[in-house]
Amino acid sequence: MNSINKDYFMKYLKNELTDDETRQLVAWLRENKENQEFLFSLKDSYLYLNYEKDKKEADTKHEWKLFSERVGLSKKTVSSGKHFSLKYIWTSAAVILLCIVGGWTAGMIYAGLDVPRGLVTLETEIGQQAKTILPDGTAVLLNACSKLTYSLEGWNDTRDVRLEGEAIFDVVHKKDQPFYVHTRNYNVRVLGTNFNVMAYGNDPEGVVTLKHGKVEIGVAGSNKNTFLQPGESFVYDNQTGTYQVEQRSLKHVYAWEHKEIIFEGHTLEEKKEELSRHFGYKFEIAPELQKMSYKATLRDESLNEFLAALDSITPQMSYCIDVNRKIVKVKKLNYGED
Template structure:
């Protein structure tokens, strides 16, 4: 767990998401401290398990962001300390819940809100909600049942979307390697803000907003709620997805790794539903029958597609 989270922290591919998460916590925190900055830097070396951060210096010292991050996994928690480069320092106790591929987890937040987190997802939230909002940060997919508090709106942030609610139930899918981010409202009412242009939507139950990260465009749709919430019941649903998209979903679901040559699959889209009892190989057998020209070989946690 510690090694995986450390890889996530230093991975430049997801740098913008991590910047946003840590910056949000800096903005929402109260109070500041200028104590023990050098000690904090030393803890980075000790706790992250590296002798030196030289190779990552350009990341840690991003202008107007933060100059140091301490990542210490204690059970399911990571304590992150960073300081702002304008000589203002803050220390925040932040809980990190990473759900491994093939797993799901139900989490109760400090305010009593409940979050069911899907496989291959990361949820960051403060040990205690302070300030005017209750802000959490999500990479992956989760279902939120928010405890009502009109005085302190609940905000879920991802790389390019923010969902604000007072008390409601909604689902967000925001995996780093997906082209689209989706927010779906099940009950209540939420406000969704997308992209740098800040286009906003007020959703009614059964509606969803889909934001395309590459195109920077969003759209409002009517959701198939049974499909959106299928993962919570352990079901596996492919809804108008390509074969490559299926393989990405299966990697998260079963903690496997696929090998296939680039351009192996066309852009045809499929709709397939599996029960919660379907095994990995059972899923592949159905895909082989439906797709055709789909040969596979499983070796441990590796799967080779011919």
Template sequence: MNHKRIWELMGRKLAGEASAEELQELDSLLRAHPDLHFPVEAIADIWKTDSGANDRAAGEDAHRRLISRMQEKGIDIGLSFEEQQTGIFQLEAQERKSWWRYAAAAVVAGGLITAAWWWRPVGKPASPLALSEVVTKNGSRTAVHLPDGSQVWLNAGSKLTYNKDFGNGNRDITLTGEAFFEVAKNAEYPFVIHTTRMDVKVLGTRFNVRAYPGEKVTEAALIQGSIEASLHNRPGERIILRPAEKIVVTEEKIQEENTKNNEPVMEVRHLTYYEENTDAIVETSWLENKLVFRDESFISLAARMERWYGVTIRFSDPQLEQLRFTGVFAQETIQQALKALQMTAVFNYSIHGTDIIINQ
């Protein structure tokens, strides 16, 4: 409901008909939904570049062209322009003159991430995006189409940031959390992902990077192509991964002989398959709406379940944190997931809204 209201208010703002109270409401809703900042700014860019369409006929034509382009790109918009048009103009006569302007914006904006980059009037330069941060909350995931043609799928509790000139001389981004990348090839400008412990450099490939704050492990798993990884504290060392390999960096420390410098452990491993004779890979199972865990401690699994279900999990007894589990969650609710875990270990739990307490 909040998302629908955001697009309604955004449409009224673009049409110049939003009241001060509505603008304040829009600002408040956007603060509560930071993942919508990117598409909201994108639709604003579109509106500015096509500000010459001031009458209904021109507006319908602009809307039709945008819908057509989105369909060509395979972006799901639900209804055809004609079907949308039927719903848009069922208003009283005195309201019709201006309604098409914010209705068209609201209808289109909901599914829009990349339109601001490819739907531009010929001959008009694209203005830079005002924002360069995409955030997903716990319990949600999102897909992002970057200006260079690369695609990113952000897992729950993640953040992607990049400079406003991304794609024009550089392709550097910073990731906090987990994301799967399909990188557009560009030999001149490598695509570089920066995390807290390591950097991953690539020219064009498909891979997954996991770098959640608070977790002891950072990893990059290669599905296709080739990537190069380097640790921040050892920039001179490079590791080249081949498909079906991953680099794992842990916070476990090793004490080198005759030195006081402790360094994280970095090693190359093979990807893990959770179903025999298939390409079902643990490292990318979240893309298929599956939470896969293998001999994982309860405290570690609880952190993943918090992001997956959008809840908070606390333990009343530290011993329970060390219970270990193996399994797969797909369509289960949080209650069903906890009951499934109870089948292999002895513990109880209580749920209070989004707060869960694990006890003996």
């Protein structure tokens, strides 16, 4: 896609183009069908994300005809075009507004589009999840503190996304077009399947778990790829760079999809990063309590409710919440304290 002033896109959507800007945009649209498809799909998404009720696919031929007539172009210049669908971004909490000139925040969930590169970014914060449908129809559920990035340009040739954090992918099968998920330490290649990728930079391990289908995982610096069968997990040690295949409970791996945290003999130390993403507080566990395990399922409890329940079943435990520093200190109770 050749260069054009990205401000023109928002002005076009708001019907604020000057005559000179209109001429420049027309010249850019005349260059190729890709430019027409790109602009008119943006218009369709812009209308949708501003609460328009008519959620149709962008008809490039029709939109180009309307635009041509509006600016007085000859009918001979109308491109035959093709239908182009830019799937809509949506979240479980609120509609994301798509920002054509860089992105803005809606409900603390960020979605942006870098027009010159056609780069789409979806990012969640603490305690949030977001859902999106990619251009090929693949569904993605993004966990808290995660970031998904992909490019619209060339999507019909290669389906590539980059993930920081955790997400569940339900990939549309395309025989001759693999789907790739790129993380910091490894890449996942699939044709059509459902799997979970956990790739938080501050966690001790990264994990790819396959629910159904088949995936292939390649690690940087290794010439041997790993293939997973349903129910298997690829576990990458972020400290040593080693990895192995394990059997892990799908119920536990996919618990976050239902906003649950499951303790099945787990310790607070093992779950502290997950708890931090869920509550927005850093957890500091005293050494004396780091090996104490629990069996429980956390669902809709608040931080205070969770800690109170924990306190009631752990007599030797006390805790302190530092609201200003966003820290929860879990320590061994000194019986001389009040």
